[in-house]
Every structure is written in C-alpha cells, then in structure tokens.
Amino acid sequence: MGNRTGNKILAIGGGKGGVGKSVLSIGISVSLAKKGNRVVLADLDLGAANLHTYLGIMGRTPSIADFILRRKPDLEEILVETEIENLRLISGAEFVPGMANPAHWMKLKMIRHLRNLDADYVVIDLGAGVHFNTLDFFGIADRGIVITAPEPGAVMNAYGFIKAALFRKLQSVFRRHSVIGPLIEHEAKKGEKDGRLSLEWLKGQIELGAPEMIPILKEIEESFAPALIINRVPEGHTHVLVKNLISLCMEKLGIQIEYIGNLPDVKEMPFYLLNIPKLFEKDMGKPYFDAVEKAVSRLLSPLQSAEPSMARIKKDFTDEEIEKIISFIDTLDDSIFDNTNKEVWKLRMFFKPEKVISFLEGKGITHELFYA
C-alpha cells in the first residue's frame, strides 16, 4: 500500500452548494503539483462527483465505487492519471446506490487508505452540507479549508459548517469518556437555539467534571483551525461579513479561523468547466490561479515546519491497534506518567497517537505497534 512516511491531507469544505469548492480543490492540487509535489485529488463528494469532468477526463476510468464495492481492495489501484504531471485523481464518476452513505467501517477504511496513499499531498473535495461523512473527512485533514461567497446566506452556511465540524470532532474525541461524552451528546441534541456547545462552555464543564481532560481540549483548540477563503471577491478587499464570521467563530465557538485570502471572479469560468486546468493557463484565469497559489503558501507555512523526526512513527492506526496500545499503556507503571494522568494519555491515543508515542519514547518505552 505504498510507503508510510505520511502525506498531508487538505480538505475543502464549506456549507453551501456551488460556492466554488471543486474548482478551488483543482486549483490547490494543480498549484501543489506544479511545484513538484506528488498530489492525489480525491473526489469525496460521494454521489455528486464532478472533478473528472472539470479535469476533462472522458470515458470510463476506475473510481471510488470500485473501492466501496470492494472490486479493488486498495485506493492506489484506482488512481487515474491526469494531464497535469504529478497529479492523480480518485474519481467519483461511477454512481452506485448507497455510495453517498458508506458504512462506518468502510468510511474508516477509506480514511486509513487516504492516509496511507503514497503522495506528498492528498486534496479532498467535499460535498455541500453537513453530512457526517463530509464532517468526518473534513475532521481527519491536517488542514481544513472553508470557502464561501461574501453573501449573508453563504457566510452563515460556512459558520454552520465550521460549528458542525467542531461538534463532530469533539464527539469523536470524547465519545468514550464517561462524563464528557454524554454531556456533549446531550447538548448536541438540544439544537441550535441556546448554542451552549462552545469550547468555552465545554472547558467550564470539563473543569468541573473531568479536569484531567483540559490538556486534550487545549489540543483540539490548537489543532482545529480551519482556513478561510472568500470566493469571487477582489484581492485585498475584506468584506464585513467575513470579519463577522471570524469573530463569531471566536466568540461563539472559541476557535481561531485563519483567513488566507480571496479569489477573484473569473467571468469566463463557465466556459472552462470541461477543463479547468486549461483556464489557469490563460490570461483570464491567471489572477484566480495566482490567488490560489498565494493562499496555498499561507496555508502551508506552519505545516512545512512540522517535525521531521516524527516520520517513522506510524501516522495512522486501526481501531484495533489503538485498543492494543491502550491496553499496553494500562500495563505501564503510573510513575511513568509523572503527575499527568494516565487516563489522559489513553484518551489521547484516539486523537493524537503520535504525541502519545513520542511521549512514551521520551521515557524509553517502545512497542512494535508504534512504527510503520
């Protein structure tokens, strides 16, 4: 299944349909590929895929349906070459019933295979809306990118998407915690009206009921920082709605949004929907592509400085491996964990396994399951 040195996953989402996610995902992928990165663009708008069309790929090719129906056991086998050097596509072209809602185990398998793809970057194009699939694929990305138009409806949708993605992340991290898990579920069921489920609120609850979990919450706070792009707005122009969105996310959810730029309107774009990369080469498409490149370089500056020494530690674990490592942690002496709680480290295995492993390594403890 390719090498395991780790790729970086970028996911493009955002509430509303038609705001420009798919064109942007192509822009980002082409920009990375042209810099010599090996890129896989994955069309995970399951059931409404269109990247193959946008890339000018005609005729029958392998697609994600082959993987979902288990005709092909490995994602590597369904990659489709594109006209762009270094850029391969996971096509969503073939529609099969039930495909838009793969079973949970299949979703986990897809995630595992995406993480193990032999590439420098995996760019995921997501569908509109806040389906669990969309939120889960967004949640596994090293960076999530939200794109919106500067209209009130679209901006509110972007907010709804960010909020839903945060909830889903909190749910998945704390799902096995006996106090915090049920609290989040209870709050989530109440719906939008009283809107208490902010990180601030959760922090208060955790301080009361499970103070040893505060470090985990801090990590979520630091790692969940979607990047924001505004479509069809000239460069340098910040719209008041966007400022509102950023402060709303800060005040209501307690999360920091990184605003990475605007993309200009290209009135000829509708004429290039059968070959978007071609548009990027034309004078009229250049301002859009330049803006994408700028946004990508802003987006990636912190990623590129990621610790290289982590590379040989496995980047991804199956649920079974995680359970095994947790049982292993259980057998370790409490004193290894100093005054930090062992339970915290166990829970962190679901969230940041690399961190747990480098902590244990620092204490001279290793296990064969840690390494690829």
Ligand SMILES: Nc1ncnc2c1ncn2[C@@H]1O[C@H](COP(=O)(O)OP(=O)(O)OP(=O)(O)O)[C@@H](O)[C@H]1O
């Ligand atoms: N910067 C732009 N300038 C002009 N037109 C644009 C721009 N960005 C996107 N469009 C147009 O908007 C339409 C929708 O774009 P795209 O398919 O990328 O949206 P989407 O968010 O992926 O939609 P969906 O939610 O249906 O997947 C396309 O027809 C494209 O031509």
Ligand SMILES: [Mg+2]
């Ligand atoms: Mg799309």
